[in-house]
Amino acid sequence: MVKERLRPAMPETVVTRFAPSPTGMLHIGSARTALFNWLYARGRGGKFLLRIEDTDKARSTDEARQAILDGLTWLGLDWDGAPISQADRADRHAEVAHDLLAKSAAYKCFSTPEEIEAFREEARAAGRSTLFRSPWRDVPESDHPAAPFVVRIKAPRDGATTLHDEVQGDVTWQNGQLDDMVLLRSDGTPVYMLAVVVDDHDMGVTHIIRGDDHLANAFRQNLIYEAMGWTKPVLAHIPLIFGPDGKKLSKRHGATGAAEYRAMGYPAAGMRNYLARLGWSHGDDEVFTDAQAREWFDLSGIGKSPARFDFKKLENICGQHIAMSGDAALLHEIEGFLDATGQLPLTEIQRDGLLNAMPHLKERAKTLPELLEKGRFILASRPLDIEEKAAKSLDLDAKAILADLTPHLRDASWNRDTLEAVTGQVAAAHGLKFGKLAAPLRAALAGRTATPSVFDMMLVLGRDETIARIEDAAA
């Protein structure tokens, strides 16, 4: 009898979500948050939903929305169903606010922004808490003025609340620290704090994985869950990503947008691996496939302290992913890179050549542009531009040897062993070690000094092109 390895019918399917606000590029830190949510859901046969938090109409733009979608797509983080627009759900949010009002869990506050601001300034000046206590909390409806109002939740003022977080553990908050946050603005539109809770509930979100800058918000949002009697999702507040100097990753550190990383030529798979490893670990595993990541990813593996972004390690991980990727997949990735950076697309001949050369290129490239750079010998056409460094090895003696080599190449059978033997013999005939011949040969074949093995290049180039290039150089 085989032991049943599947989980016994789960009480509910895992539903995670990524909820960015469309006010800029997809930040790399947000991308990691999305990745964690995606990994968690995908590893458990759950759903990964996307919600655009566009309730701030002044700051939300369509370009930003598109940039987020593009970024996720590039990273291969596919979401289930259509993205949900939070702004579209304003009526439902307001409905819940009025429900809360009817339950006396919320109240109308007629204090003006000016009054509140004045209060805060005074409190600040006096070194007191700036927590605003509305005088309208317990004023009966009959005494309400006919004036604009906001709807505020009635937060408890005594006792404490403890919330369990899968990353942070049990966190306790004094209720007296909670403010009667605004639910509905004076124009009747919902505020983020309300919208999030209503949407998460309506979307059936079971696990909220988000940045720990929201930890304090969890307590405020908890008020709404309590008042509505809704079941609370599992919480996991993950630490933020810092720049190399330990400050929150920002433009000062260079690239912050996912699109910028794409333009720098980091392959998506390497990016996913690196990002997953930043703040999460699975023993000593450093490099892994998506399938392994999905299988291994768990909330318990997430660390509590912020991680610094390290480009060197990113490059190393990416290099390993390039080396283990399939040739066709890499070609596809290169074409995406060329397109994303506005470069000319590959010709049919270049595609074929690159594909043939790929096994020799991918072992030594860390990024897509490096891969392209190593493959320049196959992309270029005669006559080659010879780099200065490479040209140095093409002195008169070298040219003579190259000229001597071509006849032997003409009737050698075109495989690595023969090529090595023939080249070695020619070098020996001139009293040289093969190493001495390799440099000019490399220059002739590629016009540069950092290339794949000369024999690999010969094989990929083919007999005619190889001989033609050597003759060009020997002339």
Add this chain to the structure above:
RNA sequence: GGGGCGUUCGUCUAGUGGUCAGGACAUUCGUCUUUCGAACGAAAAACACGGGUUCGAGUCCCGUACGCCCUACCA
């Protein structure tokens, strides 16, 4: 000001009371070689500080320092 969270090699981290504190990136040195930002090998490198608890603490408790987050009719 108030509250919350964090602190293991330079960096990412393993570690759940007893380890020579492990791995990876980077660094340095070396080997090989047909170049290389390739490969291989080696070295150096950490428990923020101070008190406890305990036979024994990186692991538990308290405090200090430093850092970060929240404290909006932003999200």
